[in-house]
Amino acid sequence: MRKYQTLLYYCYSHIDHAEQFAADHLQFCKSLGLVGRIIVADEGLNGTVSGTPEACQAYMDAVHADPRFAKTDFKIDEVNELSFIKMHCRYKPEIVHSGLRDPKIIDPTKETGKHLEPREFMEMKDRDDVVVLDVRSNYEHNVGRFKNALTLDIENFREFPEKINELSAYKDKKILTYCTGGIKCEKASALLLKNGFKDVYQLHGGIIKYGKEAGGKDFEGKCYVFDNRVTVDVNHVNPTEVSACRTCGTNSSRMINCANPECNEHFAQCEACGWKMEGCCSDTCMAHPRKRPYDGTGYYVKVPQPVNLEKISRREVKRLTANPTLHN
Template sequence: MAKYNTLLYYCYTTIADAEQYAADHLQFCKQLGLTGRIIVAGEGLNGTVSGTVEACQAYMDAIKADSRFDSLEFKIDEVDEPSFVKMHVRYKSEIVHSGLRDPHIINPQQKTGKHLEPVEFMEMKDRDDVVILDVRSNYEHSLGKFKNAVTLDIDNFRDFPAMINELAQYKDKKILTYCTGGIKCEKASALLLHEGFTDVYQLHGGIIKYGKEAGGKDFEGKCYVFDNRLSVDVNSVNPEVISKCYNCGAITDKMINCANPECNEHFTQCDACGTKMEGCCSDACMSHPRKRTYDGTGYYVKVPQPVNTKKTKLQPATEI
């Protein structure tokens, strides 16, 4: 039995005292010995935390004891070691950055797509009148996605609203949205409904829950996660690796951060190129004076960095 758990969760709910709640919540998590990253906003809570099984259970018990989080659902992974190094709790304007802040237009507490349980999603996804829509960013769906899914060329979820016109061709279809844990679909499906799409659904619990309850069938590749694991296996039924090495094009499912902290690009890189390039995406990054030591994992504890002026296709993750 694993000694540690990693919890993924979110909840859209009103937190009137969100800024103070964030400060108090950080102290509570530290007292439990947890590590992780949590975002608190007036619209709810979004987090991934990791720690001993006992600490994670105490955390879940405390959260569920608060009536504001009655609808919150924890997705639990057993891990060999904590999935973070430090504990961060931050107060922000949104629990997932979308730029959609008008509650009269987008409010997941009032209106979203119809929630499909994993088995329902699996049974529905291959119908002729259905379109599967991945609402995640480039670096996520390049690593793994559902077979035949429509993917969007976006660097961050906040770019999603600008893509609505490109999706207009699917207005006569049933739209099945999905993301890692479900949080992005809440706003994505709500926006689609607001823009005139009439038959919109979302995968309840996201890719992670689908892997646990439906065996991950037809999810190709791995699922990107926002902790030091970087990716997790999902498909135990018909797995397939679809991602390629950024440098040589070889098939690989290993995703890393560029060792140059001023680039920090997320990309897939095979072990051979990782050794050759010292964990960097380019020769320019290899020669950077602040290049970090590559230990084979490609994961680095975040520290404050100067503004990145390098234009890259794939940007580092900033959302849970």
């Protein structure tokens, strides 16, 4: 029996005073002994947290007890080690960065693609009138994706709206969107509908839920996750490896960041080439004067930067001004 659990979840639901909610929610998570990363926005919650089964259950119970988040779908992984080092809960403009903040353009609480449960998705995905669309970034689908899925050349989800025109040839098809846990599909499918696509679906619970409930059939490679595990196995039926080491070309799903901080590219590199290249993606980066020491992980702790007061939101400044005690 594994010692810890990791929860992946999101919920689109309006949160009043979301910045204060984020601060209070952080303290609540810490009181339970959880570690993880949660994004809070006016539009809802997006998080991955890790802790003991008891702490995770207490957290899920508390979230479900709040009417705003009562329908939150938690994906639960049993893990041997905590998936994070610290607990972060931050306020941001969106719970997934798309650049589509105006609810008059798209609002996932009102209109999205039709939700397909994993086994429904599995039954539909190979039909002739269907296109399976991966809405994730390059580094994610390069390490794992559904067989025959259409992938987009994007470095970040915020580039997705720019790719809509490239998909126009598929407007007469059923579009089945998917992502890691489902959150990106909420906005991607809504935007497709807004742009004239008539028959749009999304994999409910994403790749993670598909692996748990449908055995991960026909998902090739591994699923990229945003915690210390980096990638996880999904396919327990017909697994394959699709990711290749950047340096030597052998199959490898081991993801690292380039040791040159001015590059910092996220890419696949086998362990042997990692040591050979000192964690770099190229000879140029190996020779860079700022190259970071490579310890075999390809993971580098961010160096804290000075606070830029100009970037503090006007709302936060107003809140602090109105409540002087919050400074203490």
